[in-house]
Amino acid sequence: MSVLSAATRAEVERHRDRYPQARSAVLPSLWALQNQIGHVSPEGMREVSEILGLAPSEVEAVASFYAMYLDRPGGRHHVLVCVNVSCGLRGADDIVAHLERRLGCPSGGTSADGEFTWEHTVECLGACGGAPAMQVDHHFHENLTPERVDAVLEAVRAPSARAGGDRS
Amino acid sequence: MPDTRPVEQPEDGRVGVTVDGRAVRVPKGTLVLDAATQAGVHIPVYCAHPKMDPVAVCRMCLVKLSTSPKLQPACATVVSDGMAVETRAPEVVKEQEGVLEFLLLNHPLDCPVCDRGGECDLQDFTQRYGPPTSRFPITEKVHFNKALRLSDRIELDQERCILCWRCTRYYEEITGEKELVLQQRGVHTLVATFNGQPLTSEFQGNLPEVCPVGALTHVRYRFVSRPWDLQRTASICPECSYGCNLNVDSRDFEIKRFASRDNPLVDDMWLCDRGRYSFPRWNSTDRVRRPLVREARGGVPVAVTLAGAVAAAARQLAAVREERGPGAIAVLGSPESTNEELWLLRRLAREVLGTPHLDHQLERFAGLAPAEHDLGIAETEECRAVVVLGEEPEHRAPVLRLRLFKAETKRGVRVHRLPAGTAPAQAVEAVGTGPGLVGVIADETARAGAAEIAAALAAAGATVKRLTVTRGPNGRGAKDLGVTPGLDAGYRAAAEGMSGREILEAAAAGRVGALVMLNGAALAVDGDDRDLLERALASVAVLVAVESRPGPVAQSATVLIPGHSLMEKLGTITSCEGRVQRVRAALPPATATATETGVLSMLAGALGSTGWPSDPIAVHREIVTAVPAYAQAGNGGRALFRGAPA
Ligand code: SF4
Ligand code: SF4
Ligand code: FES
Numbered sequence: 001m002s003v004l005s006a007a008t009r010a011e012v013e014r015h016r017d018r019y020p021q022a023r024s025a026v027l028p029s030l031w032a033l034q035n036q037i038g039h040v041s042p043e044g045m046r047e048v049s050e051i052l053g054l055a056p057s058e059v060e061a062v063a064s065f066y067a068m069y070l071d072r073p074g075g076r077h078h079v080l081v082c083v084n085v086s087c088g089l090r091g092a093d094d095i096v097a098h099l100e101r102r103l104g105c106p107s108g109g110t111s112a113d114g115e116f117t118w119e120h121t122v123e124c125l126g127a128c129g130g131a132p133a134m135q136v137d138h139h140f141h142e143n144l145t146p147e148r149v150d151a152v153l154e155a156v157r158a159p160s161a162r163a164g165g166d167r168s
Numbered sequence: 169m170p171d172t173r174p175v176e177q178p179e180d181g182r183v184g185v186t187v188d189g190r191a192v193r194v195p196k197g198t199l200v201l202d203a204a205t206q207a208g209v210h211i212p213v214y215c216a217h218p219k220m221d222p223v224a225v226c227r228m229c230l231v232k233l234s235t236s237p238k239l240q241p242a243c244a245t246v247v248s249d250g251m252a253v254e255t256r257a258p259e260v261v262k263e264q265e266g267v268l269e270f271l272l273l274n275h276p277l278d279c280p281v282c283d284r285g286g287e288c289d290l291q292d293f294t295q296r297y298g299p300p301t302s303r304f305p306i307t308e309k310v311h312f313n314k315a316l317r318l319s320d321r322i323e324l325d326q327e328r329c330i331l332c333w334r335c336t337r338y339y340e341e342i343t344g345e346k347e348l349v350l351q352q353r354g355v356h357t358l359v360a361t362f363n364g365q366p367l368t369s370e371f372q373g374n375l376p377e378v379c380p381v382g383a384l385t386h387v388r389y390r391f392v393s394r395p396w397d398l399q400r401t402a403s404i405c406p407e408c409s410y411g412c413n414l415n416v417d418s419r420d421f422e423i424k425r426f427a428s429r430d431n432p433l434v435d436d437m438w439l440c441d442r443g444r445y446s447f448p449r450w451n452s453t454d455r456v457r458r459p460l461v462r463e464a465r466g467g468v469p470v471a472v473t474l475a476g477a478v479a480a481a482a483r484q485l486a487a488v489r490e491e492r493g494p495g496a497i498a499v500l501g502s503p504e505s506t507n508e509e510l511w512l513l514r515r516l517a518r519e520v521l522g523t524p525h526l527d528h529q530l531e532r533f534a535g536l537a538p539a540e541h542d543l544g545i546a547e548t549e550e551c552r553a554v555v556v557l558g559e560e561p562e563h564r565a566p567v568l569r570l571r572l573f574k575a576e577t578k579r580g581v582r583v584h585r586l587p588a589g590t591a592p593a594q595a596v597e598a599v600g601t602g603p604g605l606v607g608v609i610a611d612e613t614a615r616a617g618a619a620e621i622a623a624a625l626a627a628a629g630a631t632v633k634r635l636t637v638t639r640g641p642n643g644r645g646a647k648d649l650g651v652t653p654g655l656d657a658g659y660r661a662a663a664e665g666m667s668g669r670e671i672l673e674a675a676a677a678g679r680v681g682a683l684v685m686l687n688g689a690a691l692a693v694d695g696d697d698r699d700l701l702e703r704a705l706a707s708v709a710v711l712v713a714v715e716s717r718p719g720p721v722a723q724s725a726t727v728l729i730p731g732h733s734l735m736e737k738l739g740t741i742t743s744c745e746g747r748v749q750r751v752r753a754a755l756p757p758a759t760a761t762a763t764e765t766g767v768l769s770m771l772a773g774a775l776g777s778t779g780w781p782s783d784p785i786a787v788h789r790e791i792v793t794a795v796p797a798y799a800q801a802g803n804g805g806r807a808l809f810r811g812a813p814a
Contacts, residue, residue, distance in 0.1 A: 042363035055346035057362040064351040 003044040008036045012051045022052040026062045030069055038078075039070035067121075074117030075110045077156050080135040083120045086128035095132050096120055098146040102153070115157060183249040188256060200242040200253055201229060211255055212264065212293040214271075214332040214380050216243035218430075219437055220341050226332050228267050228293065232257040239263055261297075268298035274310045274355065276327045284382030286395040290330060310355055318348075319367040321387050321441060322375055324359060329383040331357055338378045342438065344573050345369050359383070370566055373444035374437075377428055388445060389425050393417075401754035402429060404741060406450075406504070406734045407443040409638040410545070410565035411743025414439060416447075416735065416754035423447045423735065423754065431804075433546045434747065436574070440566035455758045456715055456722050456730040465709060465726060474729065474761050474770070481712040481727040482774035485521065488681035488710055494522035496681035498671040501528040501651050502690040503640025505764070506739025506751065507798075508787035510642070510651045512768035512780065513686050518656065520777045521684070524665030527653055528646035529639060530697060532667035533615065536647060538659050538809030540615060543607045543633035545745050549575045552604035552630070555595055557618055558588030560611035561637045565744065568609070568637070588614045592624030601628040611637045638744045640690070641734070645742035648807055649795065658795050659809055675704035682710035686764065687731055689721045712771075714764055729767055730759035737763060739784045746808055748801040 004012065011032040015025035029052060033044045040063045042056075049056040063069045070078070081099060083092045096107070099118050103111040110117040127133035130142025134149070141152045182193045185200075187207040194203045199222070204211050214226035222244035230239040234252035239260060242253070254260065271290065279285045312326035336348050336359065347367050351360045361367060375384040398417040405412040405426070412435035415427040426444045430437035459477035460469040472480070488496055499517040501510050510528065517526040548554050548571055556562065562569040575581035584598045588610070599606055606625050610618035615636060622632045638644045650657035653665035666674060668691060674680050683704070692701035698720075705711065705724040715722045716731035736757045742748050761767070765787050769780035781787045792799040801807040 046362075055362070057346050057349040060362050061349035061351055065353050067353075 002047060003037065003041065004033065004047050005036055008032050009047075009051065012048055016052050022054055023058070025052055026054070026059055027066075030059070030063050034069055037073075038076075039073050041073075070117070075115050077116050077137050079116055079118035079153075080125065081118065081120045082125040082127065082131070082133050082135075084124035084128075086124070087132040090131040092120075092132040094146065095134065095144050095149060098149055102150065116153065183247055183251075185247045185249075185251045185253060187253040194247060196247075198247050200231060200233070200240070200245045200247055200251075203247050204231075204242060204253060204255065209253075209255055211242045212289070212297055213243055214289060214330060215334060217334050217337070217378065220334070220337050223333055223337065226267070226330070228264065230260060230263050230267075231255050232260050264297040265299040268294050269302065269304075271330050272298070272302060273304050274327065275330070276309065276314075276325075277306065278325075278328060278382065281391070282325075282328065282382040283376075283385045283389060283391065284328075288382055289380040312358065317366075317387075318361060318384075319372060319387075321445065322367060322372050323385050323387050323390060325383050325385065326358055328381050329359055330381055331359075332380055334378045334380065335359060335375050335384060338374065339369070341577070342374075342570060342573070343369055343371050344577070345371075348375075370441050371438060371570065373439060373441045374428065377437075386425065388448075393419050393424050398424060399754075400427075401752050403735075403751045403754060404641065404743075404749045405439065405443040405446075406641050406751075407440075407446050408565045409503075409641060409643055409744040410434070410567055411641075411741070411745070411747050411749055412439050412443060412567055413749070414443070418754050421755055422451050433544070434743070434745075435567055436571065438567055438570050442566060450733055450735040450755065452717075453758070454718060456718060456728060457759050458730060459761060460725070460728040462726045465711075465724070467726075469728075474767070477727050477729050478767065478770045478774050481729075481771055484710045484726060485682055485684070485712060486775065489521065492681045495525070496679075497521050497523045497684065498525035498666065498675065498680050498682075499523060499527075499684045500668060500671060500686070500688045500691060501526075501646060502687045503528055503638070503643035503646055504690045504734060505642060505646075505687050506734075506737065506741055506784065507642065507645040507649060507748070507791060508739045508784040509686060509764040509768065510646050511649050511657075511787055511791050512765055512772070513684075514649055514651050514657065515780070516684070516768055516772055516775075518650075518662070520772050520775050524653065524663040525671055525680075526651060526665055527668040527671060528651045528691075529643065530668040530672070530691060531612070532670070533612065533647075533652070535619075536652065536655060536659070538648075540618070540634045540636045541638075541644060541744065541746050542808070542810075543609070543635035543745070544806060545571055545635070547605075547633065548572060548607050548609075548635075549579045549581060550605060551575070551581050551607040551633075553582040553584060553599045554607040554609060555599060555621060555625075556583065556585045557590065557608070557610040557614045557621070558586075560588070560613065561609050564611055564639070565637045588617060590617070590621065592620045595621040596624050596628045599625060599628075599630070601630075603629050604631065606630040606632050607635065608632060609635045609637070612639060612643075635745060641743075642741040644744050644746060645740070645748075648742055648746070648797070648809070649791065658797065669700070672700050672704040675708045676700065676706075678707050680704075680708050682712070683708045685711065685713045685715070685721055685725075686768075687715065688713060689715060689717060689719050714767055716758070730761045731764055732757050732759070737784070739765075740788060740803075742807060746797075746801070746806040747804065748798060748807050749804055 012029040015028045019025050029048045045059045046056045049059040107119045132144045133142045184193050187204045187209045190207040192207045211229050213229045224241040224244035229242040231242045232254040233240050314325050316324040318324050339346050339348050351358050376386050398419050401416045403416050405414050413429040413431040415429050417425045426447050428437050428439045459472050461472050461480045462469050501513045572583050576583045608618050608622045626632045656662035692698045702720050711725045712727045713721050713725035714729045714731045735755045736753050740748050766782040769782040772780050797807040797809050
């Protein structure tokens with residue numbers, strides 16, 4: 001049984017054909033994998049490596065180097081809180097403490113209901129203008145307060161809200 | 169103003185540089201590191217490796233150059249004319265101490281229990297270039313897995329790794345298998361395999377030698393010995409005909425490991441796992457230890473002196489010769505004997521016993537000619553293309569695969585792996601017509617096909633050279649020296665005789681009166697052959713055997729003389745490319761009996777042919793006098809028979 005769906009497979013092939021060297025296509029291909037199954041599994045990486053014509057070890061080496069590829073299954077939603085300088089100055093610590101309480105697990109953990117995996121960033125999210133900020137399923141949410149965080153999480157739980165971000 | 173006028177120098181493609189004030193002239197394109205070595209100046213390195221491309225990741229080799237405002241890595245910087253290199257400048261010394269202090273931050277204090285202690289670059293360079301103390305508390309070190317089994321052969325201590333990338337580059341550049349990679353990042357970086365799977369390469373044994381520290385270790389050498397307790401003997405791998413050079417490291421009369429010994433023309437410093445880990449079999453104490461005589465087959469064995477055994481052998485052989493003629497005697501050697509032993513065996517058969525039935529293997533090789541061993545191993549790198557017939561060559565001589573990979577990836581040689589039965593026309597189509605050197609490599613079972621393909625390629629315009637991967641460590645020497653039916657030393661025609669298999673079949677049918685076997689058990693290893701051997705042994709009336717291991721031959725011998733293993737003797741063996749290399753005694757002999765050459769010379773004397781040399785060196789002198797190609801080969805060169813009669 002193949003891990004990659006036909007669509008993901010097609011996307012990886014597209015990335016492969018876009019670069020003169022297959023190696024260059026590893027990062028976007030890993031994203032395609034993670035977007036489909038929520039993390040980068042060994043079997044998924046093996047399939048990616050086969051399409052790209054690389055050794056599976058090379059693909060795993062790249063995947064493990066970057067913090068934003070998840071190496072095990074997480075919650076349905078992925079929450080990333082920035083703790084770099086700007087966000088730190090504007091109260092990121094409170095946001096982190098709030099999330100820890102709210103989701104009942106430390107950074108890197110998954111809430112008991114399986115909805116959220118959250119972690120604080122290694123580096124800056126690049127949203128300093130709206131600090132403190134977090135990213136939920138690739139969408140930015142800025143000028144956070146504990147109340148806003150709660151609102152965002154509630155909205156995300158409801159599938160209809162998943163499509164749009166919040167840049168206010 | 170410094171004087172910048174160019175100094176007149178000969179235009180010889182070389183540039184002049186100074187290293188710590190010592191002037192050397194080196195070819196353009198030379199790395200600073202190699203120029204320093206030539207000037208006799210040591211620069212410490214971790215990531216740099218003589219067989220791999222530079223990556224300059226460890227920064228241990230930084231030096232001060234007159235051409236650059238910042239320190240530069242000696243392992244990756246090319247010299248330029250007039251460059252002044254300083255390896256002991258204060259900023260270099262400070263940097264070296266800094267690099268070592270960083271490397272030791274999380275390094276465990278394992279030296280007293282580490283396999284590598286005593287031959288470790290981290291120990292040695294810390295001693296020589298490092299800071300005297302650490303500013304880092306030992307309690308704050310980051311810990312990793314200390315005994316990660318990567319396979320049944322290799323164990324990794326992740327705490328000892330200094331992240332030099334040598335092992336991962338070995339897999340990328342030398343074997344191409346890419347089994348090891350660096351995972352994670354920063355202080356958490358680890359050497360690992362994909363998804364934690366075990367290593368499967370047949371060249372893993374090189375990893376602990378590639379690793380500059382004690383991170384990658386041999387499972388079979390964990391906690392076994394300190395290097396200074398080992399006795400090192402330079403010898404040749406006994407496992408196949410490729411002739412890899414190695415060091416036999418023994419302690420208390422037991423071989424503890426085989427270590428590589430770089431010969432750029434042969435092994436290029438790599439061993440295969442089959443060869444490297446074959447050492448335990450030489451430690452077996454199950455041996456034939458004293459001469460025995462049975463007056464008739466099935467009789468009670470009587471322990472005798474060597475002189476008694478030799479006299480009995482001469483008596484029994486002479487009786488058969490008298491009764492049934494010299495043609496009733498057959499002589500079998502093996503490709504596991506040295507040239508010196510095989511030479512005397514050949515003399516015994518042809519000159520003393522007068523029998524043409526002499527062989528060192530079972531199969532008959534029709535039309536055996538020296539041209540099929542013409543291509544040198546290193547010469548493959550100069551070929552335009554190389555044809556490898558079937559999987560056998562690389563299966564029998566695994567390190568050949570690394571040479572072909574190098575030829576392919578670093579020298580642009582096209583390597584065509586074709587099935588053994590490929591038609592000549594197809595081979596020509598694959599290789600293409602036109603001039604240039606083309607190599608054809610086959611094993612002994614594909615000799616005929618290789619000859620046809622070589623002829624077709626030559627007709628298509630190429631200069632063709634062949635290499636035949638022979639069997640056993642010295643199958644080539646046995647052929648060169650005429651221990652084969654119908655061909656005498658130097659491939660001169662001789663009276664037709666029976667091949668090894670024909671000898672055993674004739675013996676089984678009762679048509680052989682006496683059999684002389686030197687290390688003959690090594691001939692018949694697999695089921696059917698062993699069966700044939702046992703039937704032959706059961707039917708022959710006189711069996712004179714020099715044998716080191718108990719077994720069917722030793723049990724059936726009417727005269728049994730203890731032999732010595734390849735690890736207990738001095739001599740030469742000839743690799744498949746014709747390289748005549750020395751094996752040396754790494755272990756004391758398991759028997760007090762004289763060496764094989766001594767025994768053969770005594771036996772010749774007892775049969776009336778006196779004055780034979782008995783020690784290997786004297787026998788070797790006789791060989792080089794009789795076979796000019798062996799004189800030209802010297803010690804370590806190739807014996808070539810170009811222009812010799814086919
Ligand atoms: S790798 Fe070298 S420095 Fe490290 S513990 Fe072993 S011997 Fe000591
Ligand atoms: S395991 Fe050894 S060879 Fe590999 S990176 Fe670490 S120190 Fe270097
Ligand atoms: S040896 Fe030069 S940087 Fe590592």
